[in-house]
Amino acid sequence: MGLDYSIKTYVKKDKISKCLEWFYKNTYQFDKKTFSVLINNELFEINGDGVKLNDYQSNYIDKNEDIQEFEKIYFNTSLIFDIDPKIIASIPGWELDYDMNRLKDFKEDFESLYLGNGKIIIGGFDSTITKLKNSEIYEIELTAVTSDMSIMLETSISVKKWILEFSRISDSILSYLDLEHNGHKIMYYKGKEIEITIREGFEEGEENELSCLLDDYFAFTYK
Numbered sequence: 058m059g060l061d062y063s064i065k066t067y068v069k070k071d072k073i074s075k076c077l078e079w080f081y082k083n084t085y086q087f088d089k090k091t092f093s094v095l096i097n098n099e100l101f102e103i104n105g106d107g108v109k110l111n112d113y114q115s116n117y118i119d120k121n122e123d124i125q126e127f128e129k130i131y132f133n134t135s136l137i138f139d140i141d142p143k144i145i146a147s148i149p150g151w152e153l154d155y156d157m158n159r160l161k162d163f164k165e166d167f168e169s170l171y172l173g174n175g176k177i178i179i180g181g182f183d184s185t186i187t188k189l190k191n192s193e194i195y196e197i198e199l200t201a202v203t204s205d206m207s208i209m210l211e212t213s214i215s216v217k218k219w220i221l222e223f224s225r226i227s228d229s230i231l232s233y234l235d236l237e238h239n240g241h242k243i244m245y246y247k248g249k250e251i252e253i254t255i256r257e258g259f260e261e262g263e264e265n266e267l268s269c270l271l272d273d274y275f276a277f278t279y280k
Contacts, residue, residue, distance in 0.1 A: 059203065059204040059207070060201070060204040060207035060208065060237065061200055061201060061202075061207060061237060062200070062201050062206075062207035062208075062210045062211060062234060062235060062236055062237065063198050063199060063200040063201070063210075063234070063235040064197075064198070064199040064210065064216075064220055064232070064234060064235075065196060065197070065198050065199075065231075065232065065233055065234075065235055066196070066197050066220075066223065066224055066227060066229045066231070066232040066245075067189075067194055067195070067196050067197075067229060067230045067231045067232075068194065068195050068197065068227045068228070068229055068230070069193060069194055069195075069228070069230065070096070070097065070193040070194070070195065071097075071193070072227055072228045072229075073096050073097065073101075073195055073227075074097065074099055074101075075226050075227060075228075076195075076197075076223075076226065076227035076229075077094075077096075077101040077103070078101070079222075079223060079226040079227065080103070080197070080223070081101070081102055081103060081104060083136065083137050083219065083223070084103075084104040084105075084134045084135060084136055084137060085104055085134070085135045085136070085137050085172075085178045085180070086104035086105055086106060086134055086135065087135070088106075090104070090105065090106040091103060091104055091105065092105060092106075092108050092118070092122075092124065092132070093123045093124065094123070094124040094125075094127070094130065094186070095123055095124065095125045100123060103132065103134070103186075104134050104135075105132035105133055105134040105184065106132065106133055107131070107132055107133045108124075108130065108131065108132045109130075109131040109132075110124065110127055110129075110130060110131075111127060111128045111129050112129075113131050127186075127188065128187065128188055128190075129185055129186070129187045129188070130185060130186045130187075131183075131184070131185055132184050132185075133180070133181040133182065133183060133184060134180060134181060134182055134184050134199075135178045135179060135180025135181050135182065136178070136179055136180060136182060136199065136219065137172065137176055137177070137178055137179075138176070138177055138179055138213070138215045138216060138219055139175055139176060139177075139215040139218065139219075140171075140175050140176070140177050140215070141213055141214055141215045143208070143209050143212045143213035143214070143215075143216075144177060144179060144209055144213050144215055144216070145167075146205065146208075146209070147179060147203070147205040147206050147208070147209035147213075148163070148166060148167060148170065148179075148205075149166065149203075149205075179206065179209070180202075181202060182199040182200060182201060182202065182206075183199075183200040183202055184197075184198065184199050184200070185197070185198045194230065198235075210234055211234060211236060211242065217244065220232055220234075220244050220245070221244060221245060221250055224244065224245035224250075225245075228248070229245055230246075230247065231243070231245065231246050231247075232244045232245040232246075233245075236254070239254075239256070240254050240255050240256040241254065241255045242254045243255065
């Protein structure tokens with residue numbers, strides 16, 4: 058079994074406009090495939106394909122159909138990062154092992170992903186936008202599809218920059234990396250940038266418990 062690390066952020070409904078506008082500008086979909094979703098009477102375009110609604114087992118939706126009511130949207134997208142060594146190492150074929158016959162393939166793959174100006178496309182990410190039950194909060198989750206991409210999420214400076222900028226623009230309540238059995242790496246909480254990893258004592262879905270832990274952290278750190 059490989060690693061399936063995820064970026065997760067939680068955004069209030071009244072902040073979703075800036076969140077999704079930034080997300081559109083900093084994601085990429087080959088063949089220019091997009092879909093549209095209506096939130097707060099605003100129509101937002103999302104870079105993505107393979108779109109399913111509410112149930113992952115459901116049929117793919119028509120890309121020309123605007124999504125208006127949903128509990129969860131499933132789709133695939135790619136993210137645009139600044140280049141750094143950890144990101145380069147996540148590209149398939151990087152582990153050349155001095156096999157020069159593979160160098161041409163890697164060069165072609167790299168050039169197909171490089172946008173210029175130090176920007177590169179990495180994906181795809183299995184992605185979801187979820188309207189949390191009984192609240193005005195949305196969860197956005199972006200899951201790496203290879204172990205190399207998962208390692209990149211945890212170690213890349215450019216990924217950290219991407220997450221923090223996304224969190225600031227979105228005024229996220231909470232942003233973290235879900236490292237599966239390795240814990241939760243908290244990146245942003247209530248307007249503050251932090252970096253702490255909770256190895257245990259927090260199970261998926263127990264947001265109230267995590268919030269208490271973080272409130273205690275800030276009370277101690279900033280008293």
